[in-house]
Amino acid sequence: MEPIKKLVLLGTGLISGSFALALKRAKLVEHVVGVGRSPENLQRALELRVIDAASQDAASAVIGADFVFIGTPVGQMGALMQAIGPNLAHGCVVCDGGSTKQDVCALFRAHLGGHLAYCVPAHPIAGSELSGASAATYGLYEGRRVVLAPFAETDLSVIERVKALWQACGALVYEMPAAEHDGIFAAVSHVPHLLAYAYMNAVLDKPNAALCLEFAATGFRDFTRIAGSHPDMWRDIALANRDAVLADLRNCAARIAEVTVLVERADAEALRSFFERASDARSAWGKTSSGFRK
């Protein structure tokens, strides 16, 4: 495979930096330019050789690039796309790492509408409590999943190239429409966060909340772990993926209403079946590669 000559990272952090490091190790990139707002973070990225050059100006940094990776929070992507649009070389591939895809696709369409043949929205599913360039590691994508959500307009050869690059980073690459991606992540990630927040608030509403929390044990600990997640980040995700989140929230509410009725009626047999379906599926999942690896 032909290496990338000039890779520009818009946002130089864990996700983009680990992408650059993995490509460097695979000898699939010659020169990496890191763009960011924090001089300290860029300096650290240079010292760690995550990047070879640093810039605080996205628009000028992308001149002459053949690959741009947008690794910022989704909220900053629109302005960056607008800034770089006029300076993108013909054929320069643009990829992102955002965790919602329909909203990012809309930004690509709005700001890089004439360049979609070379755009491949993506979601590398890898994270860590750590962030910043100093958290970037060579092996972050080994065995992790990356979803590509290309446009109908995207050149097939560009999709194949992006896929091969991620595979060279060790990732398992999937391709699916942005709406399907967002539906999946609403179901298995976004809605659990909202349910955990809602549950935690219901406990806090109780007059004896402090005493309740004193007796909360391991089941509570694991069930509510994600309720400790960052409020800003999850507000943004809930709103970015609003339609899919609402659909799945309503499905869950219906199932909760159902189990409430079964308890009300003391319908032991139906309760048992309801629990057993869930328990069997959860136990089976725990034995799959998804269940034990993550």
Add this chain to the structure above:
Amino acid sequence: MEPIKKLVLLGTGLISGSFALALKRAKLVEHVVGVGRSPENLQRALELRVIDAASQDAASAVIGADFVFIGTPVGQMGALMQAIGPNLAHGCVVCDGGSTKQDVCALFRAHLGGHLAYCVPAHPIAGSELSGASAATYGLYEGRRVVLAPFAETDLSVIERVKALWQACGALVYEMPAAEHDGIFAAVSHVPHLLAYAYMNAVLDKPNAALCLEFAATGFRDFTRIAGSHPDMWRDIALANRDAVLADLRNCAARIAEVTVLVERADAEALRSFFERASDARSAWGKTSSGFRK
């Protein structure tokens, strides 16, 4: 403190066996009789010196006992109480280890109504994936919580004695009405299980459930861990603690309906506050003794 002369365990397993072992180590029991249905389990308990004698007949085993601990599932307690009632010596203390208390209190009232001065319903909050006499350990109750839910009729000296015995096992002992106990455990244990089962069923309803589960990661893993719990056990608990469970399920459903409306309206500020209240409380809890020890 005067040691127990003859302690009878009705059900010889993790909870009752660990109680016996801790009392033995503290030199607070002279003779332990284990009652159970499985000869193999009783044999193992004898070999491990959890018990000093074994019996398969509860009614005859309690003759001459000064302390009876009922460590069976709640479903078996009524018949056992009925069987032992006529043979209980005056002043023999009766304690249980069931995880719901209002239903157990009702069984005590129904079957040992003339003996309530010596009855102390209790919930030792300690568990393990393991069960049976071979799972019993000396230190199970070190630093763990035990709730006593005595009757208005219970002698104060009996309550003090049971409290002191549990403290000698290393436990932190709380005393509260059975209804308060059940309300607390509905909130922090029973309802999370029902929500996790309901959520898991909602995921399984999706046409692309298998694909969703393939992308489920650490958040999903922890949130759904308790959905893998035993269906029979949780059916019994949900029904035994029905009123408290229903009240808390409805509170949670109301909070889920609220967050659904906030997402619908894209009310970013209110969503942020909703998430932040939960996140702050969960983070604070994680730093408490309850949060990090369990």
